[in-house]
Amino acid sequence: MTYPQTNITCAIKDVKRRIKWEKKEKKRLKKEREKLSRREEAVERSEKHFSYVSTSEDRRETNISYKRTRAFYATPEWKSCRNQYLESRGEKICDCCGRIPDPNYRRVKPDRNRPQWEKNKLEYEFQCNRILVDHKLPVKYYWGLRLTPSNFQLLCGVCNGKKMNEINSTHYERVMESSTGNVKTDKGVKHIELLKVIKK
Numbered sequence: 001m002t003y004p005q006t007n008i009t010c011a012i013k014d015v016k017r018r019i020k021w022e023k024k025e026k027k028r029l030k031k032e033r034e035k036l037s038r039r040e041e042a043v044e045r046s047e048k049h050f051s052y053v054s055t056s057e058d059r060r061e062t063n064i065s066y067k068r069t070r071a072f073y074a075t076p077e078w079k080s081c082r083n084q085y086l087e088s089r090g091e092k093i094c095d096c097c098g099r100i101p102d103p104n105y106r107r108v109k110p111d112r113n114r115p116q117w118e119k120n121k122l123e124y125e126f127q128c129n130r131i132l133v134d135h136k137l138p139v140k141y142y143w144g145l146r147l148t149p150s151n152f153q154l155l156c157g158v159c160n161g162k163k164m165n166e167i168n169s170t171h172y173e174r175v176m177e178s179s180t181g182n183v184k185t186d187k188g189v190k191h192i193e194l195l196k197v198i199k200k
Helices: 015-049 066-072 078-091 116-128 157-163 169-178
Strands: 131-135 152-154 182-185 188-191
Touching: 078 131, 078 152, 116 157, 131 157, 152 157
Parallel strands: none
Antiparallel strands: 131 152, 182 188
């Protein structure tokens, strides 16, 4: 027996077993449709937020509270942009010190009985083997550039801890220039293409 619109054939002749199989198959197809729908929504949301070009309003200086900036890192918009940026970068390497995380590293479980020097050592090892998507211009002061990939960079946990909310003058100039969409070339100032990195 072949079911319309599914191309699924059932060879079960027993009525009760076939009904049971049909219910199971309907549930599976429903889950697949829901999964596909969620994926399409994620792609649409990503295309909306993952833009290399910002407006002059986005580039204005701000002073956002710590509570609001922390809440931002839990939003689906940030997670989507972060994941796409990580995929577009390929190799995970710190842009500051060039550190590459050990793929075989496993974090040691915390133990209160360890001496402080050992806790510090293990924490340092953990930070060395982390790669984070950091904002060159902190979201606290440039809230409008929080989802602009030209403001992203990869840092290990150690470099990220040292940077904090500091603003590098070179980063400031490059981000402000690239986020306008206008880039200086040998043939004058040209507008970059809008890049769309769709999560597969």
